[in-house]
Amino acid sequence: MKAIETMLDGQSLVTPSLIAAEVLSPYAETLDVKSKSVGEAQLALILNLAQQQIDKSVEPAQIHANLGFNLHELRAKSSPALWQHLIPLAQNHQIADYFLQDPFTRWSYVKPRGYSGDAQLIDFIYGHPSLDAEIAKASPIGLQLYETNRHSPASIAVRERRDLLTQHIDEIAATRGKNAEILTIAAGHLREADRSRALQQERIKRWVVLDQDPLSVGSVRRDFSGTCIEAVDGSVRSLLTNAHDLGTFDLVYAAGLYDYLNDKVSIKLTRKCLQMLKPNGVFIFANFAENIIADGFMETFMNWALLLRTEQDMWRIIHNSAAKEQFSSQIRFGANRNIVYGFIRKLS
Numbered sequence: 001m002k003a004i005e006t007m008l009d010g011q012s013l014v015t016p017s018l019i020a021a022e023v024l025s026p027y028a029e030t031l032d033v034k035s036k037s038v039g040e041a042q043l044a045l046i047l048n049l050a051q052q053q054i055d056k057s058v059e060p061a062q063i064h065a066n067l068g069f070n071l072h073e074l075r076a077k078s079s080p081a082l083w084q085h086l087i088p089l090a091q092n093h094q095i096a097d098y099f100l101q102d103p104f105t106r107w108s109y110v111k112p113r114g115y116s117g118d119a120q121l122i123d124f125i126y127g128h129p130s131l132d133a134e135i136a137k138a139s140p141i142g143l144q145l146y147e148t149n150r151h152s153p154a155s156i157a158v159r160e161r162r163d164l165l166t167q168h169i170d171e172i173a174a175t176r177g178k179n180a181e182i183l184t185i186a187a188g189h190l191r192e193a194d195r196s197r198a199l200q201q202e203r204i205k206r207w208v209v210l211d212q213d214p215l216s217v218g219s220v221r222r223d224f225s226g227t228c229i230e231a232v233d234g235s236v237r238s239l240l241t242n243a244h245d246l247g248t249f250d251l252v253y254a255a256g257l258y259d260y261l262n263d264k265v266s267i268k269l270t271r272k273c274l275q276m277l278k279p280n281g282v283f284i285f286a287n288f289a290e291n292i293i294a295d296g297f298m299e300t301f302m303n304w305a306l307l308l309r310t311e312q313d314m315w316r317i318i319h320n321s322a323a324k325e326q327f328s329s330q331i332r333f334g335a336n337r338n339i340v341y342g343f344i345r346k347l348s
């Protein structure tokens with residue numbers, strides 16, 4: 001895998017060490033010797049059980065499911081400091097090589113673009129044809145693990161997120177004649193545009209798409225040349241420092257971004273997005289929900305840490321960003337409750 005470093009803007013916590021510092025900072029917690037050794041013993045049991053199942057050639061899907069559930073339970077009962085202590089122990093255990101046969105897990109772990117959650121990683125979840133050759137190189141066990149991981153509740157929720165966004169884009173376009181203006185922040189490869197009928201039927205006036213990663217911006221420029229889509233090299237920081245003069249929009253949204261933003265930056269970004277709404281315009285932001293089953297496996301064997309949020313966390317961002325007299329807001333969960341969405345409409 002060729003590593004390409006992306007210039008990060010320092011606003012999103014797109015590496016596991018940045019997330020760990022954020023998670024640990026409110027506690028300033030020290031880890032006592034007893035909890036440390038109990039936690040280590042519990043982790044060793046879980047990893048050894050997985051090793052025994054691997055040795056007995058149990059179905060990869062079953063091994064993945066058991067390990068994922070056990071890690072989730074262990075994470076839930078561990079303090080943040082203990083869990084952070086256990087993560088590298090799991091990553092350095094011999095069973096890691098088994099799970100790294102899955103090209104999706106491997107991409108996530110290695111981070112060829114230098115940060116977590118790049119657009120190519122998300123393409124593994126979408127099953128995008130651009131990855132067919134890469135996936136075909138996997139071992140038979142790697143392929144089975146990939147299929148299991150791709151059909152996990154978290155992956156299902158990501159595909160639903162893409163489709164919900166397409167739906168909102170098409171709905172906004174339908175209500176604005178041919179005048180709809182849309183802004184996508186942290187767009188990645190903008191896969192939600194692939195199935196947009198409004199885009200295909202040229203019913204969108206302007207669709208500005210921003211990302212920090214020049215490879216993703218280049219991919220959007222190439223895939224959507226000749227459409228109303230304008231891809232912009234930009235970041236949360238460049239938005240917050242008013243480096244762009246983008247105008248106003250009927251729909252502004254960010255998916256797969258707030259999971260890397262602490263509350264302070266989330267609130268600043270939400271305020272900025274609300275300033276860019278036209279009357280009756282809508283801002284949508286998505287976040288992985290707290291307590292998802294995948295959390296333990298993601299943070300260990302995928303080396304992919306996210307800031308998970310509850311409904312209350314989402315409301316806190318909204319209440320600190322949107323004045324009640326000017327905006328109406330809603331929180332909704334996706335079908336399997338792995339992703340939570342904030343909707344803020346500017347009153348006309």
Ligand SMILES: C[S@@+](CC[C@H](N)C(=O)[O-])C[C@H]1O[C@@H](n2cnc3c(N)ncnc32)[C@H](O)[C@@H]1O
Pocket residue numbers: 009010011012014117118119122185186187188189190191210211212213216234235236237254255256257260
């Ligand atoms: C998980 S992907 C989501 C892509 C797309 N929105 C989707 O739902 O498929 C996260 C994207 O956020 C971008 N990103 C992360 N931090 C960013 C920042 N501070 N400014 C702009 N883009 C950022 C990454 O480059 C990446 O393309």
